[in-house]
Amino acid sequence: MTFDLIVFDWDGTLMDSEARIVNCLQAAFGDLGLPPPAREAARDVIGLGLDEALLRLHPGAEPQTLRDLVTGYRRYFLEIDPTPSVLFAGARETLNQLADAGYRLAVATGKGRVGLDKALSDTGLGALFHATRCADETFSKPNPQMLLELMDELGADASATLMIGDTEYDMQMAVNARTKALAVSYGVHPVERLLPHAPLDCIHDIAALPAWLTGYGMR
Numbered sequence: 489m490t491f492d493l494i495v496f497d498w499d500g501t502l503m504d505s506e507a508r509i510v511n512c513l514q515a516a517f518g519d520l521g522l523p524p525p526a527r528e529a530a531r532d533v534i535g536l537g538l539d540e541a542l543l544r545l546h547p548g549a550e551p552q553t554l555r556d557l558v559t560g561y562r563r564y565f566l567e568i569d570p571t572p573s574v575l576f577a578g579a580r581e582t583l584n585q586l587a588d589a590g591y592r593l594a595v596a597t598g599k600g601r602v603g604l605d606k607a608l609s610d611t612g613l614g615a616l617f618h619a620t621r622c623a624d625e626t627f628s629k630p631n632p633q634m635l636l637e638l639m640d641e642l643g644a645d646a647s648a649t650l651m652i653g654d655t656e657y658d659m660q661m662a663v664n665a666r667t668k669a670l671a672v673s674y675g676v677h678p679v680e681r682l683l684p685h686a687p688l689d690c691i692h693d694i695a696a697l698p699a700w701l702t703g704y705g706m707r
Contacts, residue, residue, distance in 0.1 A: 491668070491701065493618075493644035494586060495635060497653035498597040499534055500675030502583075502694070503607060505573035509534055512569050513545065516560035520553065522546065534676045535598045535655035537623030538562075565603065575611060576674065578695030585698050587616050592642060595620040596634040596651070596661070618642055630660030635667055650688075652697070659685030670700070 499505045510531055514524035525545045533541035542557045543549060549557070586593060593616055597604055601622045608614035619641050627633040639649055651662035654675020659682050662669035671682040671690040679690055691700055 490648070490704075491591065491650040492648040493592045493594060493639065493642055493650070494701075495594045495596050495638060495649060495651045495667075497535065497651075497655070497658050497675075498595055498599055498604065498607065500654035501652060501658075501672055502575060502579045503573055503611075504576050506531060506534060506676060508565065508569055508571035508573050511571055512561050512564035513541075515564045515569070516557050517546070519560050520556055522553075531676055535629060535653070535657040537598050537628030538600060540623075540628045541598070562600070562602070566606065573607070576694050578693065580611070580613065582694050582697050583613060583616050586701075589698070591701075592618045592644070594618055594638045594642065596629070596638060596658075597621070598623045598629060598657070600624040629655075629657035630664060632661055632665035635661055635665035639665075639667075654682075656681045656685060659687055662687075670697075 496502055499509065510527050513530045517524045529545060533544050538558055538561060539554065542554060583593065595604065595617055599622055601624055604620060604622050619638050621634040621638055626637060635651060639646060646666045649667040651658060651667050651669045652672065653659065654672045655677045659669050659671060663685055669685065669687040671687040672694065673679050673690050673692045682690060689700065691697060
């Protein structure tokens with residue numbers, strides 16, 4: 489079996505942004521006089537859309553409180569917090585190698601559009617992706633809508649689409665969209681939370697992806 493479309497999660501799969509996301513979530517809560525979420529709780533919601541993540545951290549939040557948390561988080565993430573967000577080692581080279589090999593590449597992320605566009609601009613990777621979807625444009629993971637929209641836009645079949653991610657939300661989304669999934673072990677959720685969703689495999693380094701794809705295509 490070979491894949492035509494490879495869809496990547498962003499945070500925790502291509503970019504090491506965990507520390508910055510956690511810092512900004514905690515700061516947004518602190519600004520409103522709310523108890524900041526524990527680091528582990530904040531890590532756990534990475535991958536969800538921002539509204540969904542905040543509601544998990546502050547169940548029953550009033551609409552205005554939720555809006556204030558969203559505004560505060562975005563302000564910290566886009567303008568204030570200095571914590572570096574860098575591509576994982578080998579990510580840039582891997583994406584270029586896959587593009588050169590003829591794979592179509594896409595992104596399905598819990599980030600907002602402004603945040604993803606900034607990340608694509610900062611890294612210079614935007615031209616490599618045929619399409620992208622963000623959580624503020626459609627339903628959050630694990631709803632399959634992001635993948636369904638990407639496949640529809642690019643004319644890809646579910647059987648030839650591979651979702652790659654580091655959280656159970658990515659794995660669940662792939663199951664819900666009836667695509668295949670590949671887990672990565674170096675992101676937010678431990679492997680023990682990924683494997684129950686039956687990914688094809690779990691890789692421990694993004695640079696291992698081209699060789700994995702070659703080997704899988706020969707099965």
